[in-house]
Amino acid sequence: MARHDKSATPLGFAAHDHTACQSRALATADQLCAARRVQFTPVRRRVLEILLESHEALGAYDVLARLNAEGLGSKPPVAYRALAFLVDQGFVHRIERLNAFIACADPSHDHSPAFMICRACGTVAEAHAQMPLGDSAARSGFQIEQTVIEAEGLCPDCQEVRTP
Amino acid sequence: MARHDKSATPLGFAAHDHTACQSRALATADQLCAARRVQFTPVRRRVLEILLESHEALGAYDVLARLNAEGLGSKPPVAYRALAFLVDQGFVHRIERLNAFIACADPSHDHSPAFMICRACGTVAEAHAQMPLGDSAARSGFQIEQTVIEAEGLCPDCQEVRTP
DNA sequence: ATTGATATGTTATAACATAACAACCCTATG
DNA sequence: CATAGGGTTGTTATGTTATAACATATCAAT
Numbered sequence: 236m237a238r239h240d241k242s243a244t245p246l247g248f249a250a251h252d253h254t255a256c257q258s259r260a261l262a263t264a265d266q267l268c269a270a271r272r273v274q275f276t277p278v279r280r281r282v283l284e285i286l287l288e289s290h291e292a293l294g295a296y297d298v299l300a301r302l303n304a305e306g307l308g309s310k311p312p313v314a315y316r317a318l319a320f321l322v323d324q325g326f327v328h329r330i331e332r333l334n335a336f337i338a339c340a341d342p343s344h345d346h347s348p349a350f351m352i353c354r355a356c357g358t359v360a361e362a363h364a365q366m367p368l369g370d371s372a373a374r375s376g377f378q379i380e381q382t383v384i385e386a387e388g389l390c391p392d393c394q395e396v397r398t399p
Numbered sequence: 400m401a402r403h404d405k406s407a408t409p410l411g412f413a414a415h416d417h418t419a420c421q422s423r424a425l426a427t428a429d430q431l432c433a434a435r436r437v438q439f440t441p442v443r444r445r446v447l448e449i450l451l452e453s454h455e456a457l458g459a460y461d462v463l464a465r466l467n468a469e470g471l472g473s474k475p476p477v478a479y480r481a482l483a484f485l486v487d488q489g490f491v492h493r494i495e496r497l498n499a500f501i502a503c504a505d506p507s508h509d510h511s512p513a514f515m516i517c518r519a520c521g522t523v524a525e526a527h528a529q530m531p532l533g534d535s536a537a538r539s540g541f542q543i544e545q546t547v548i549e550a551e552g553l554c555p556d557c558q559e560v561r562t563p
Numbered sequence: 564a565t566t567g568a569t570a571t572g573t574t575a576t577a578a579c580a581t582a583a584c585a586a587c588c589c590t591a592t593g
Numbered sequence: 594c595a596t597a598g599g600g601t602t603g604t605t606a607t608g609t610t611a612t613a614a615c616a617t618a619t620c621a622a623t
Contacts, residue, residue: 237438243458247538248539248540248541258419265517266614274600274602276602278601278602279601280618283489285616294578294579295578295579295580296578296579308552309603309604310602310603310604310605311579311580311581312582312602312603313602313603313604315579315581316582316601316602317491323544324460331495331496331549331557332495333548334578334579334580334610338482343506343590349531349532349535351539351541351543352522353541354544356578358477360539360541362532362535362536362539363535364530364531364535365529365550366517366531367513367528367529367530367531368513368526368528368548368550371513371515371526371527371528372515372526372552374553375412375515375526375554376412376554376555376558377412377515377517377550377552377553377554377555378552378553378554378558379515379550379552380518380550380551380552381550381551381552382548382549382550382551383495383496383547383548383549383550383551384531384532384546384547384548385495385546385547385603386532386536386541386543386544386545386546386547387544387545387546387547388542388543388545389541389542389544390535390539390540390541390542391539391540391541394540394542438569438570440570440571442571443570453575458609458610459610459611460609460610472571472572473572473573474571474572474573474574474610475569475610475612476573476611476612476613477571477572477573478574479610479611479612480570496609497611498579498610536587
């Protein structure tokens with residue numbers, strides 16, 4: 236459980252208006268759910284809000300603990316189902332490396348995301364990446380459906396401190 | 400010293416002399432362990448042999464079951480420690496997407512691997528990839544230490560089965 | 564023979580994830 | 594109205610992946 240309320244948390248590792256960042260994402264989710272005729276229920280909305288609080292990835296059980304504290308559900312399937320819905324709708328991404336979830340930086344476009352994960356502070360920034368395996372895939376005839384791209388390292392802030 | 404008789408097709412999706420593939424990998428591991436003065440113990444060697452049997456990724460508990468059947472250890476830490484050693488030495492890669500492990504296609508060079516995972520047959524091919532986040536990282540000042548690149552899709556063989 | 568380094572064995576538990584079924588809440592239609 | 598069906602949530606139980614912590618073994622060097 237990570238209580239983190241700092242606005243120094245960057246989007247692309249840059250300071251930004253996080254409140255705007257949150258409300259924009261929520262509004263987009265509202266619109267998209269309406270357009271797609273899927274239900275943006277209280278549990279689902281709350282899970283997205285929780286993930287939007289910071290740019291760190293949260294584990295399903297972290298999310299569940301928050302839901303539980305608010306009386307919205309206490310058993311793993313509740314959290315996993317909401318997360319699965321949000322991932323399906325493209326509002327949340329799963330970070331394989333961390334077995335954790337993070338709110339999408341831009342749910343309005345369908346995209347194949349890439350991430351930079353700071354191993355010191357846990358911040359995860361979403362980025363755009365080239366298809367790194369296009370060549371190999373083309374040569375071998377492999378048909379790519381989805382590519383996980385997750386870089387791990389140190390964000391600008393954390394490089395300043397010595398971290399062995 | 401590059402004894403690469405490599406076709407354009409990544410190992411794993413192409414027919415090849417797998418016996419040679421295995422013994423080459425084992426011989427390389429032997430040499431590197433000797434050179435590095437680390438112990439290539441029976442458990443470690445056997446785990447590598449097990450992973451070398453196919454180009455599919457095995458979970459730690461799959462490996463453990465094999466070890467157990469051969470009287471080489473029955474508790475999770477035995478498998479996880481051997482796997483950690485092999486990963487450290489670069490003889491084995493972890494596939495994050497699958498929470499599983501696969502023998503390295505070419506342990507003789509230090510490399511940052513990328514993978515193509517067939518969702519139908521489970522074959523995993525190792526490939527070379529460009530640094531897909533170099534631009535984003537440079538712009539944001541993120542210092543990349545390691546990048547996970549894992550494409551999922553259909554290998555050439557498994558595409559043929561589809562008849563729509 | 565003792566020490567120290569390295570590896571393995573074992574217990575216990577943490578952390579992540581899902582199958583299966585019951586209950587609830589709409590709303591569309593008879 | 595009622596009631597049937599779809600979608601969502603609640604709950605139980607369990608499956609899967611991973612590690613902390615401590616005990617034992619092995620062996621080389623003092």
